[in-house]
Amino acid sequence: MHSGKSKKEKKAVNKRVEMRENLRNLTIEEIESAYEYQRKHTDWTFYTERAFIENLFTNRFNFLIVIYSLFVTAFATIQGRDNKLIILILALIITTMMSITLIRVYEKLMINLKILHKLNEKHVFPMISKEIINTKKLGNVNPILAVYIPLTFIISLILGIVFISLNLWEVK
DSSP, X not given: OOOSOOHHHHHHHHHHHHHHHOOSSOOHHHHHXXXXXXXXXXXXXXXXXXXXXXXXXXXXXXXXXXXXXXXXXXXXXOOSHHHHHHHHHXXXXXXXXXXXXXXXXHHHHHHHHHHHHHSOXXXXXXXXXXXXXXXXXXXXXXXXXXXXXXXXXXXHHHHHHHHHHTTOSOOO
């Protein structure tokens, strides 16, 4: 019986590890030194930053869902072609702005997670990563929340604007 992973699976795992761990400007020594300084001289570390940024990311994503839902509800309940068009245009503007703020927080979160994965093997993140890397099937879901869902919202609003503008959507 063959219980090991195939070459293709191992290559995919190595590529995920490589992508997760690449930082442009910081070396492992700089990260370790900064973490030790943070622990000794401040009450704010990479771990507290991760918790803060992750919470901010989740809150902004939830807010985006609420905003989009409110505009879709307004669109469904309001009467008149012009009113529906105004609602969709406002929804597009606000959803796009919210999506941009979500992407900015996502980028900061990813950098922070990369830094945490670079810490000494005895820290929590590298230990969990070592265990999870061989069993992870879904991959990173953060891009789904930060990019794909907001992009789907924006595209749906654009399509609604186009369909109503070209009279392809019958409006009551």
